[in-house]
Amino acid sequence: MTPFTAPVDDILWSLDFAGAAATPDWDGELAAEIVQHFAAFAEGRIAPLDEAGDRQGCRLQNGRVVMPDGFDAVFRDMAADGWQGLTAPEAFGGQGVGGAVHAAVSEIFSGACHSLQMVTGLVPGAIRLLMQYGNADQQARFIAPLVTGDWLATMCLTEPGAGSDLSGVRTKAENTAQGWRITGEKIFISGGDQNLSDNILHLVLARTGPDGIRGLSLFACPAVLADGARNSVTVTRIEEKMGLHASPTCQMAFDGAQGELIGAPGQGLAAMFTLMNHARLDVALQGVAHAARAHAAAAAYAAQRVQGRGADGRPVTLDRHADVRRMIDRADALAVSARALTHSALVALETGNHALADFLTPVAKVCGSDAGTQAAELAIQVLGGYGYLHEYRVEQTYRDARICAIYEGANGIHATTLATRGLKHDGGAQADAFAAWIGQIADNLMSDSLRDGLRAWTDLRADTAARPRELASEFMQVTIALADLAFWLRAQADDSTPARIQALAKQRCLLLPGQIAHLANQAQIISRMDAAQ
Numbered sequence: 001m002t003p004f005t006a007p008v009d010d011i012l013w014s015l016d017f018a019g020a021a022a023t024p025d026w027d028g029e030l031a032a033e034i035v036q037h038f039a040a041f042a043e044g045r046i047a048p049l050d051e052a053g054d055r056q057g058c059r060l061q062n063g064r065v066v067m068p069d070g071f072d073a074v075f076r077d078m079a080a081d082g083w084q085g086l087t088a089p090e091a092f093g094g095q096g097v098g099g100a101v102h103a104a105v106s107e108i109f110s111g112a113c114h115s116l117q118m119v120t121g122l123v124p125g126a127i128r129l130l131m132q133y134g135n136a137d138q139q140a141r142f143i144a145p146l147v148t149g150d151w152l153a154t155m156c157l158t159e160p161g162a163g164s165d166l167s168g169v170r171t172k173a174e175n176t177a178q179g180w181r182i183t184g185e186k187i188f189i190s191g192g193d194q195n196l197s198d199n200i201l202h203l204v205l206a207r208t209g210p211d212g213i214r215g216l217s218l219f220a221c222p223a224v225l226a227d228g229a230r231n232s233v234t235v236t237r238i239e240e241k242m243g244l245h246a247s248p249t250c251q252m253a254f255d256g257a258q259g260e261l262i263g264a265p266g267q268g269l270a271a272m273f274t275l276m277n278h279a280r281l282d283v284a285l286q287g288v289a290h291a292a293r294a295h296a297a298a299a300a301y302a303a304q305r306v307q308g309r310g311a312d313g314r315p316v317t318l319d320r321h322a323d324v325r326r327m328i329d330r331a332d333a334l335a336v337s338a339r340a341l342t343h344s345a346l347v348a349l350e351t352g353n354h355a356l357a358d359f360l361t362p363v364a365k366v367c368g369s370d371a372g373t374q375a376a377e378l379a380i381q382v383l384g385g386y387g388y389l390h391e392y393r394v395e396q397t398y399r400d401a402r403i404c405a406i407y408e409g410a411n412g413i414h415a416t417t418l419a420t421r422g423l424k425h426d427g428g429a430q431a432d433a434f435a436a437w438i439g440q441i442a443d444n445l446m447s448d449s450l451r452d453g454l455r456a457w458t459d460l461r462a463d464t465a466a467r468p469r470e471l472a473s474e475f476m477q478v479t480i481a482l483a484d485l486a487f488w489l490r491a492q493a494d495d496s497t498p499a500r501i502q503a504l505a506k507q508r509c510l511l512l513p514g515q516i517a518h519l520a521n522q523a524q525i526i527s528r529m530d531a532a533q
Contacts, residue, residue, distance in 0.1 A: 002300040004047035006039035006108040007292050008032075010336065013498060017491070018343035020100040023350040034097065035104045038083065042112035045074050050113040053246030054396055058194075060238050065193040065248045071116060075196040078120075079149020087124045089131065092143040099278075099350050103343065106282055111289035114400045115246035119152065119191035121282065125275040126153035126203060133218070133263035133271045142201055142220060152197040155275055156186040156204040156221075156252065164413050166205065166269060167213045173206035173259060180261060182206050182219055182254045185236075188407070192250025193235045199224045202233065204254065205272055208265050218268035219259035232257040243399030276408060280361055281349075283408045284342040284368030290401035291335035291368075291375035297394050298379035299328050301386070318382070327382050331375035333504045338364070338371035340487045341480075355433035359422050360483075362414035367480045369411060372401030415476035419468035423461060431461060434479070441486045445493055449513045453482045456520040463527050474523035478516060485512040 012032055020026055053068040060066075078084070087102045088094020102124060109117040123146050130139050145151040162168035171184025182204055186192075193200065200223040209215030225231055237251040263271050302318035310316040318324045345360035376398035380387035387394050405411045422430045435458065442450040457478055464475040485508075491497045492505035 002297050004043055004050070004112050004293065005296065006042055006111065007296075007335075008035055008039050008108075009498070010292070010501075011035065011104045011107060011339070013496070013501075014336070014339045014343050015100050015104060017494070017496070018340060019347045019351075020343070023098050023100050023347060025096075025098055026100065031097075031101050031104070034086075034101055035108070038105045039108050041078065041081070041083075042108050045077065046109065046112040046116060049074060049116060049246070051393060051396070053113065053115055054243075054400075055245075057245040058238055058248040060235060063234065065195065065235060065238065065250070067119075067194050067196060067248070068246050071246065072196050075116070075120065075149065084120065084123050084149045085147030088127050088143060088147045092127075092139070093147045094127075099346055100343075103281070103285060103346050107285040107289045107292075107339070110286040111293050113246070114286060114289070115244045117286070118244060118247040119194055119196065122153045122155055122191070122275070122279070125155075125278050125282075126201060128278065129203065129218075129262070129271055129274045132274055133267070134220075138220060138260065138262065145199065146201065150197060151199045151201050151222075152191060152194065153201045153203060154189050154191055155272070155279075156189055156192075156202050157272065158188045159185060160187055164410060166216065167211070169205055169207055169216055171204065171206045171254060173204075173208050173217060173219055173261075175208075178258075180219060180259045181256045182221060182259045183256055184254050186252045186254070188239070189250045189252050190247055192248060192252045193223070194248060202252075203262070203272075203275070204259060205268050206259070208268075213269045214266050216268035217265045218262045218271040220262050221254070221257050221259040225258060241403075243396070243402060277349075277361060280365040280408050280414075281342055281346055283404050284338065284345075284364040287368035287370070287372030287401060287404045288335055288339045288342060290372035290397050290404075291331060291338060294372075294375040294379035294394055294397050294401075295328065295331040295335055297392060297397070298331055298382040301383050301392065302328060324382055327378045329504060329507065331378045332500075333508055334371040334375045336501055336504060337484045337487055337508070338368040340491075341367050341483050344483075344487075353433065355426075355429045356437055358425075359418070359430035359434045362409075362418050362422070363476065363479055363483065365408065366405075366411045366414050366476055367483075369401075369404035372404055373398060376401050412473065415472040416469060418479065419464050419472035419475050423465045423468065428465075435461075438482060438486050441490060445489055447489050449509070450482075450485055450489055453485055453513060453516045456516055457482050460520050460523050463523065467527055471523050471527060474519060474526060478519045478523065481512055481516045481519060484508065485516065488512065 049070055056068040058065055085094035086097055090096040127143055173180050173182045202221040204219045204221045205216055207215050208217040223231055232255045234253045235250045236253050239249040302324055305318045306315050307318050342364040345364045349357035379394040386392050438454050460478055464471040488505045488508040492509055
């Protein structure tokens with residue numbers, strides 16, 4: 001496969017275009033310096049681990065997880081350079097940079113080696129959670145080792161009988177004379193154990209009250225206790241997965257493990273959402289990273305592979321064939337537009353536009369995760385038989401990207417959330433914020449096609465509010481297409497847009513209005529069919 005090259009210019013342009021300058025303490029020059037510095041480290045040190053790690057995988061040895069060769073050394077160097085504390089408060093030894101810079105670094109990390117990013121990437125969210133819900137003593141004890149890389153963190157939610165519906169959590173926490181004790185089983189825990197850090201801060205959702213989500217509380221459960229003894233937490237299995245072979249996904253047993261309550265009893269789910277909402281944007285950018293990687297591989301291969309003849313009868317490279325060019329451009333467009341949508345959601349979140357951020361977050365998660373697999377599939381097709389082989393590794397891109405549509409809430413659940421909470425919560429404030437955002441862009445550009453798209457979306461909004469579960473998928477797709485059209489119209493009209501993206505914008509602006517109309521019409525047919533039954 002083409003050696004990994006971080007799409008630094010695309011990322012920095014996208015952040016600027018999305019309005020990152022409005023986020024707190026933004027410094028464009030500093031951001032560029034940080035992103036370029038991490039890109040060099042990712043290209044030179046992290047990316048070479050990706051193929052070997054995929055082939056070697058993780059193993060369970062004497063009850064402990066052993067990561068693939070070389071992962072521990074790279075992580076130690078990365079932590080020593082301060083990357084684990086990039087967004088952490090300076091008072092705890094971090095660098096205190098904003099979420100926009102972290103988003104750029106996270107995307108590059110995922111593109112270089114998604115598996116390693118999965119094991120290390122929960123730390124910023126864990127620190128945010130501790131800053132919001134932890135007491136001063138917990139912050140003092142837990143945040144500093146997370147910043148230095150001495151500790152990593154996990155998010156222990158899922159159980160065999162409680163996946164997307166966390167009201168079914170059965171892991172229990174009992175308040176004894178010796179403190180809280182946690183008993184139960186958790187599954188699908190990324191980095192549930194590893195040999196990269198000296199300790200792991202397990203953030204565990206456990207039941208302290210009655211059935212339902214109100215009875216759930218959050219606990220800090222270190223793998224190694226303050227006296228050096230190991231806590232009663234055991235890895236019972238490493239899952240054998242389709243992709244992310246170098247990321248240990250663990251089944252874990254808590255057998256009276258010692259834990260500390262974070263926040264108040266019954267506040268567990270609210271605390272976890274501090275982690276999960278940021279994690280969903282991170283997943284969107286994981287998908288974007290795979291889409292960009294797939295496009296780079298397909299474009300490089302097609303530019304070198306001589307196949308067939310042009311109109312003049314002379315041999316041509318693959319990228320001179322219209323259908324191949326279409327697939328390469330589509331993969332590129334998927335990465336660019338999904339990144340822009342995710343950056344827009346991030347800017348809304350960082351600037352306090354919570355209604356718009358809450359609406360855009362599930363949209364970005366679905367759009368970004370779908371972009372990863374769609375672009376990877378296009379790249380496989382461009383490479384033909386070679387795309388199906390391990391040699392060029394676009395098949396690994398597909399395997400690694402596929403999980404993004406499943407974890408942090410399956411995409412169908414996010415569509416249903418958009419069609420229910422997104423349309424009805426607080427009198428429809430989230431949907432109103434999205435409509436106002438699109439409407440402002442349409443007015444600024446004086447775009448009839450965007451106004452028409454907004455009218456179709458508004459009509460579908462009313463139908464979806466009446467039949468949210470039946471029309472959730474169609475409403476999500478129309479919302480994505482409308483946000484895409486708004487982005488591409490803006491990009492086409494902006495002189496700062498790179499020439500390559502301008503060319504993509506010209507294509508997408510011609511195609512998307514018809515796509516929106518088609519999707520909206522399809523939703524109307526489904527609505528009529530449902531009403532007739």
